[in-house]
Amino acid sequence: MKATRILSKAAAALVLMGSMLAQRPPRDPSQSPAALPRLKSGTPQTYPPEQIQAGAQRFAAQCGFCHGRDATGGESGPDLTRSELVARDVRGDQIGPLLRAGRPDAGMPSFSLPESDLNSIVAFVHNQMDRFATLAGGRRTVEPPDLATGNAADGQAYFNGPGGCSGCHSPTGDLSGIASRYKGLALLQRMLYPSGRPALSAPKAVFTLESGQTVAAPLVAQDEFSVTVLDPLGARQTYQRSAVKVKIEDPMSAHFTQLGRYTDGDMHNVFAYLDTLK
Amino acid sequence: MNRICLGIAVSAAWIAAASAQSADANKLLNPPADAWLTYHGAYNGQRHSALRQIAPENIERLEKVWTFQTGQNAPIKASPILMDGVLYITTPDNLWAIDARTGKQRWHYQHPMNNAFHIGHRGAAVYKDTVYLTTPDCHLIAFHAKSGKIKWNVVIADSNKGYWSTNAPLVVKNHVLVGVSGDFDNVPGQLKSIDADTGKTQWIFYSTPPGGGPESESGGATGGQMWTTGTYDPELNLVFVGTGNPTPVLNGSVRLGDNRWTCSIVALNPDTGKLVWGFQVSPHDTHDWDANEVPVLADAEFGGRPRKLLMQASRNGYFFVLDRTVGKNLLTAPFAAVNWTKGIDSSGRPIPDPAKEPAKDGVLVAPNEAGATNFRPPSFDPKTGLFIVSAQDGYGIYFFKAEHGGYGWAGADYNVAGKSFLRAIDYRTGRIAWEHGIGDGAGTAGVLTTDSGLTISGDNRTSVLALRTSDGATLWHADVGRVQNAPVTYALDGKQYLIVAGGSSLHAFALPDSKHGVD
Numbered sequence: 175m176k177a178t179r180i181l182s183k184a185a186a187a188l189v190l191m192g193s194m195l196a197q198r199p200p201r202d203p204s205q206s207p208a209a210l211p212r213l214k215s216g217t218p219q220t221y222p223p224e225q226i227q228a229g230a231q232r233f234a235a236q237c238g239f240c241h242g243r244d245a246t247g248g249e250s251g252p253d254l255t256r257s258e259l260v261a262r263d264v265r266g267d268q269i270g271p272l273l274r275a276g277r278p279d280a281g282m283p284s285f286s287l288p289e290s291d292l293n294s295i296v297a298f299v300h301n302q303m304d305r306f307a308t309l310a311g312g313r314r315t316v317e318p319p320d321l322a323t324g325n326a327a328d329g330q331a332y333f334n335g336p337g338g339c340s341g342c343h344s345p346t347g348d349l350s351g352i353a354s355r356y357k358g359l360a361l362l363q364r365m366l367y368p369s370g371r372p373a374l375s376a377p378k379a380v381f382t383l384e385s386g387q388t389v390a391a392p393l394v395a396q397d398e399f400s401v402t403v404l405d406p407l408g409a410r411q412t413y414q415r416s417a418v419k420v421k422i423e424d425p426m427s428a429h430f431t432q433l434g435r436y437t438d439g440d441m442h443n444v445f446a447y448l449d450t451l452k
Numbered sequence: 453m454n455r456i457c458l459g460i461a462v463s464a465a466w467i468a469a470a471s472a473q474s475a476d477a478n479k480l481l482n483p484p485a486d487a488w489l490t491y492h493g494a495y496n497g498q499r500h501s502a503l504r505q506i507a508p509e510n511i512e513r514l515e516k517v518w519t520f521q522t523g524q525n526a527p528i529k530a531s532p533i534l535m536d537g538v539l540y541i542t543t544p545d546n547l548w549a550i551d552a553r554t555g556k557q558r559w560h561y562q563h564p565m566n567n568a569f570h571i572g573h574r575g576a577a578v579y580k581d582t583v584y585l586t587t588p589d590c591h592l593i594a595f596h597a598k599s600g601k602i603k604w605n606v607v608i609a610d611s612n613k614g615y616w617s618t619n620a621p622l623v624v625k626n627h628v629l630v631g632v633s634g635d636f637d638n639v640p641g642q643l644k645s646i647d648a649d650t651g652k653t654q655w656i657f658y659s660t661p662p663g664g665g666p667e668s669e670s671g672g673a674t675g676g677q678m679w680t681t682g683t684y685d686p687e688l689n690l691v692f693v694g695t696g697n698p699t700p701v702l703n704g705s706v707r708l709g710d711n712r713w714t715c716s717i718v719a720l721n722p723d724t725g726k727l728v729w730g731f732q733v734s735p736h737d738t739h740d741w742d743a744n745e746v747p748v749l750a751d752a753e754f755g756g757r758p759r760k761l762l763m764q765a766s767r768n769g770y771f772f773v774l775d776r777t778v779g780k781n782l783l784t785a786p787f788a789a790v791n792w793t794k795g796i797d798s799s800g801r802p803i804p805d806p807a808k809e810p811a812k813d814g815v816l817v818a819p820n821e822a823g824a825t826n827f828r829p830p831s832f833d834p835k836t837g838l839f840i841v842s843a844q845d846g847y848g849i850y851f852f853k854a855e856h857g858g859y860g861w862a863g864a865d866y867n868v869a870g871k872s873f874l875r876a877i878d879y880r881t882g883r884i885a886w887e888h889g890i891g892d893g894a895g896t897a898g899v900l901t902t903d904s905g906l907t908i909s910g911d912n913r914t915s916v917l918a919l920r921t922s923d924g925a926t927l928w929h930a931d932v933g934r935v936q937n938a939p940v941t942y943a944l945d946g947k948q949y950l951i952v953a954g955g956s957s958l959h960a961f962a963l964p965d966s967k968h969g970v971d
């Protein structure tokens with residue numbers, strides 16, 4: 175009885191969702207900071223040397239392992255001296271909320287730091303960004319010319335042939351102008367596995383109702399027990415797998431399989447080909 | 453009512469039988485059921501419990517008994533210790549003593565603010581009536597277990613040189629073995645033996661020069677830190693420890709050769725710190741694949757005869773079986789996606805493919821930096837012969853150019869994508885008997901197995917999972933927050949508890965009172 179009730183409730187919600195499902199506006203693709211010219215803090219900000227010094231110490235303890243003690247990238251976190259968010263930040267108005275909330279999906283924990291620690295970390299990061307902006311050459315960075323070793327014609331042949339890329343993608347369709355939107359490392363990362371950044375085709379959960387009708391919705395999260403999707407109003411809805419019939423369609427799975435197939439030569443060639451699609 | 457009375461009677465009998473009065477050397481060798489005295493629960497590192505009360509048939513009825521919240525943001529990445537009915541759990545700079553029956557705090561130590569890395573902490577250690585804690589700024593502090601009063605506090609390494617510590621010490625006889633980390637500076641790998649009573653240094657083992665073997669063996673590499681907890685065989689009187697990656701990390705051109713003893717399993721005499729044998733699982737590593745994963749010990753049949761085995765599922769994607777008396781390799785087999793080798797050499801070591809060293813235009817490498825597994829502990833189930841590990845099929849891109857230099861990280865790398873599984877490896881063949889998907893990215897939960905046939909671990913979201921050890925089928929789960937080390941189990945007053953850390957909380961589960969009985 176209980177299971178049936180849950181099932182019918184879920185089905186009703188899904189029918190509603192199916193009828194309301196509308197095109198979600200595409201998000202603006204953002205460029206990777208690593209592909210951009212060196213950034214400076216957008217709003218010039220000066221901090222007292224003792225605050226920067228204190229920030230260097232707090233940053234090292236709390237952030238240094240992932241982002242590097244000098245904030246130019248560490249074991250898993252990005253180079254903050256090339257971060258657009260840092261460049262936009264004015265005295266912690268962007269960095270503060272980010273630190274308090276974390277980025278759980280990207281593996282960044284939240285921090286509950288005293289205000290003085292937070293302010294000193296902000297001071298240090300801005301100081302590092304402006305320092306590195308004036309230095310020539312990169313440190314642990316990858317510049318677009320570093321990646322220019324492939325052969326575009328071979329890449330095109332692989333794209334249309336053994337790579338199987340043309341099964342889903344087209345140089346005049348979804349990939350038109352891709353090299354103008356993404357450059358260097360950002361383009362390479364997007365080519366290899368586009369998720370985690372604005373994904374052009376996010377995974378879908380496809381529900382089959384008792385009537386046989388199917389309803390698809392963008393997938394937010396899943397595990398072996400439940401599936402969370404966005405309804406047409408943008409709200410998260412979670413369904414227990416035991417209460418619904420659902421299949422996940424993940425276009426990224428082809429990209430994952432491809433990671434096991436690329437030679438480094440293939441990878442550089444396809445990159446060279448995509449880099450021509452300006 | 454009757455059942456409750458019976459429960460009380462059984463409890464009284466149990467208390468009388470148990471004599472968990474602190475953890476002397478004999479207790480550490482033969483841990484009782486009402487304790488979890490070492491990081492792995494036992495010196496062999498199997499993380500396997502003989503308890504059978506919680507079983508596949510009844511685990512659906514498991515209930516939460518208490519929850520302890522640290523009240524801090526830092527997640528618990530430690531494995532708890534239980535001694536005399538008190539649990540000890542840690543985060544960087546913090547140690548809590550918690551009543552194991554109620555989840556109420558007994559005492560809490562907070563270390564002064566310091567500037568060393570605060571990335572995680574693996575747990576405390578106990579010996580006699582003392583609790584030991586390492587701190588990010590490389591102190592080892594000894595506490596009176598009952599009161600939390602500090603007995604002594606010593607410095608084990610210079611954190612200003614780039615060392616920090618996350619280490620759960622291993623206590624062997626009166627030696628407290630403590631390791632440190634240090635990937636961002638070219639510093640030698642060191643494991644220190646500290647006198648359990650006085651805090652005095654007994655010996656230091658260096659895995660790399662200066663201090664370690666000759667420069668000709670390391671090829672100029674530093675690193676090889678021993679930041680995880682080793683295992684111990686009292687019959688051989690050998691401690692087994694995994695060593696970390698070489699430094700500089702991604703630039704192999706300034707440290708040619710195998711770079712001994714980085715990315716290795718080393719066997720040490722705990723009384724002298726002398727190296728008895730070493731086996732290198734990743735010669736000339738250029739991908740940050742520490743070999744710090746647990747060297748699990750088992751006395752089991754291999755190749756038709758009983759042997760003293762050592763098993764490691766290593767971060768580089770290969771599962772190794774060695775004869776631990778001499779360090780001879782018996783089996784090397786991949787347990788996750790790998791593309792970095794040109795084969796296996798005659799001594800069982802993977803042969804690194806130079807074409808997969810980090811390059812200016814990038815190379816696509818499996819595993820990625822997070823590794824095919826990592827510090828999260830595996831478990832060995834002696835009944836089925838299954839070695840169960842949280843594995844990742846992961847891909848990353850690795851870069852190095854001359855401008856990246858030869859100090860510290862010396863390169864750049866980016867994880868591309870990964871999928872995680874609990875994989876059960878047949879230790880005799882290296883074959884995967886079953887796998888159980890736990891989500892995208894790298895896993896964080898370790899594994900516990902029990903004699904009743906349960907495998908307890910966590911997925912990549914917020915669930916603790918109980919699987920059937922024989923086939924990996926899900927039997928039970930609970931939402932506890934992200935699990936970032938391995939669960940532990942013990943029996944108190946005749947009741948088996950399952951302790952799981954999720955997020956920054958510690959949860960105790962047990963069967964309802966009316967259902968439990970003692971085997």
